[in-house]
Amino acid sequence: MTNEALRDTFFAECEELIEALTEDLEIVAGGVWDVETINAIFRAVHSIKGAAGAFGFTDLVAFAHHYETILDLIRSDKLEIDGVVLRLITRSSDTLAELVDCSRVEDSPLPDAIPGLTAELEEMAASVKGNSPDEPEPEIAFTFMPLTIPLDLGSDDGPEEYAISFQPNAVMYQNGHEPLQLFAALKKMGELHVTTDFENVPELSAFDFDEGYLDWDLTLHTTETEAAIADVFNFVEGLCELKISPVKAPALPEAETPAAVLVEALIEPVLAVEPGPVMAQPTKAPPAKAAPPQKAQSTLRVDPERVDRLINSVGELIINQAVINQNLKDCGLDANSEIISALEDYGTLAREIQEGVMSIRAQPVKSLFQRMGRVVREAGEATGKAVNFVSEGEATEIDKTMLERLADPLTHMLRNAVDHGIEDPATRLETGKDQTGTVNLSAAHRSGHVVIEIRDDGAGLNRERLLSKAIEKGIVSADAKLSESEIDALLFAPGFSTAENVTNLSGRGVGMDVVKTAITSLGGKVGITSQAGKGSRFTISLPLTLAVLDGMIVEVGAETMVIPLSSVIETVRPKPEEIREAGPGEMVLYVRGAYVPVVDSGALLGMRQEELTSMDGTFVLIDANNTVIAVYVDAIHDQRQVVIKSLKGNYGTIDGIAAATILGDGKIALIIDPEALLQLSDNQNPARQRIKLEA
Secondary structure (H helix, E strand, O other): OOHHHHHHHHHHHHHHHHHHHHHHHHHHHOOOOOHHHHHHHHHHHHHHHHHHHHOOOHHHHHHHHHHHHHHHHHHOOOOOOOHHHHHHHHHHHHHHHHHHHHHHOOOOOOOOOHHHHHHHHHHHHHHOOOOOOOOOOOOOOOOOEOOEOEEEOOOOOOOEEEEEEEEEOHHHHHOOOOHHHHHHHHHOOEEEEEEEEOOOOOOHHHOOOOOOOOEEEEEEEEOOOHHHHHHHHHHHOOOEEEEEEEEOOOOOOOOOOOOHHHHHHHHHHHHHOOOOOOOOOOOOOOOOOOOOOOOOOOOOOOOHHHHHHHHHHHHHHHHHHHHHHHHHHHOOOOOOOHHHHHHHHHHHHHHHHHHHHHHHHEEEOHHHHHHHHHHHHHHHHHHOOOEEEEEEOOOOEEEHHHHHHOHHHHHHHHHHHHHHHOOOHHHHHHOOOOOOEEEEEEEEEEOOEEEEEEEEOOOOOOHHHHHHHHHHOOOOOOOOOOOHHHHHHHHHOOOOOOOOOOOOOOOOOOHHHHHHHHHHHOOOEEEEEEEOOOEEEEEEEEEOOOOEEEEEEEEEOOEEEEEEHHHEEEEEOOOHHHEEEEEOOEEEEEEOOEEEEEEEHHHHOOOOOOOOOOOOOEEEEEEEOOEEEEEEEOEEEEEEEEEOEOOOOOOOOOOOEEEEEEOOOOOEEEEEOHHHHHHHHHHHOOOOOOOOOOO
């Protein structure tokens, strides 16, 4: 494995460890934790520190060491977790995650919080009686014996003695674990004697750096239980052969000649050569009696490009099945014939394969939501507001590509929720609220979509101020009559901002515009609801995947096209008197007491040379950027799932068109982009007035 591949694996494993770390910290914050929760947090930080050292990430190692010191004081009952300590370890975890991200890019600047936070950790450690943040590790003395090296590690007395046989597998070294760290942990339990067996070490010419040749026999004199001893080896469970047996306490041999340098020279090459990923540590203590070694759970990491190629191939398989099905229908074969039955089985199997392949790209939103928790905490500190972050539905799965591209828009929205939505503590107390505000982030599957909601219990939208700012910036005219939903939608206008001053969080007028653009590019839409004094809710609706689409097959002119089903509100066949002229070149459709602008898709997309003078046909009501429009089509055929094919790489950008697909008859059908279609219509008719006529 190349160094670059090892680095990628290291960062992937760090993400998993930080995810587990954040989850355990939430348990601690909830007040239902136990000592094993702290042990799990300690192991995660220790694992990141150990692997980071192998790659030379000294800043990451140094900070992790200070953080690790505090956790060690907590788990040894020398430091109690109160509000101050909880806040300190939570901030440290956030900074540790930032440092991991910084380590990905060479010469990346360190987070600004590092110096101050490191000083706080050192001060906290120094304030604990009898401890120092720079307390040295226990010294380990070595003595020579034939084929073995005994290590006299102390003189503490204890009533019980245990014989420990420790035989690491090669994968233990590849995962960056160090036997000396395990021995140091055992030393803290009592009097330890370690014997190293060199019998299996081959000649240098036959030495394989990917193998492990050293075994150890240990004798521990301690008051701890056998289960507590086994807990030390949680780091390497499944990566070694371990046996713990109680014995009568024999006399320990005295240490002779120190040989730490020799042992370190023999051990370190095995540990340092191309270390692999740090494995997530188990949080459950092993049984009291040593069980047979279990095989470590394996994870297959695949290049995303390979998965994309597989998805494309499966898409072609689905299209091929639809083509065969259409050809057989054209041949007039009986629906009960054997070949039709076999084709149906083929179609079922193809869709099962498609669902399986799509699930490979699906990942829970948990890791993203945990990152957003850091965003909310940082925004609260930057604004001086007390904010509680609550997440729900973290197990909800979404396409990996969408998961990655959601990070920026969610960051903007959550910062705005804290900066503009949540009031300062004094104002909240004056209005009868708790001085700590709450921001909720939730995800769920609804009707074939992923719905992500951001809710806050702040002041809600000030619509008078929104409209005033929009008029001031020339976004709307001074005499415009806008509904509440239309005023709310002004938040997504380019360059719009209500901030009086530019800060690190807001005021540059690009945040919510970026949100709308990013979500629209993912085939989704965003909506707003707000109540004065009670807060706001932003709802993001996204497709489950970017590879397939539920669409309505329509006929526009002489062409077959697809309208995304997620944007379709309803279809209407109106009476002639329900279509009226609202102005030059502007037609509206009367639907249940309201007038909806009409868009002739055929003329707009160049399928017809001239607009129709009489629209006696079918209209599809579409939600385009929070605006309902009535799209005229010549016919509606059916609804089906289609495979999306991008036009940008093969052809280019087409106004009003999002992508293309191949239908069962082999024809190419263009997929309409509702928002782009509305924009195209507005560009061709700049004098359009979006008003509601009297019924």
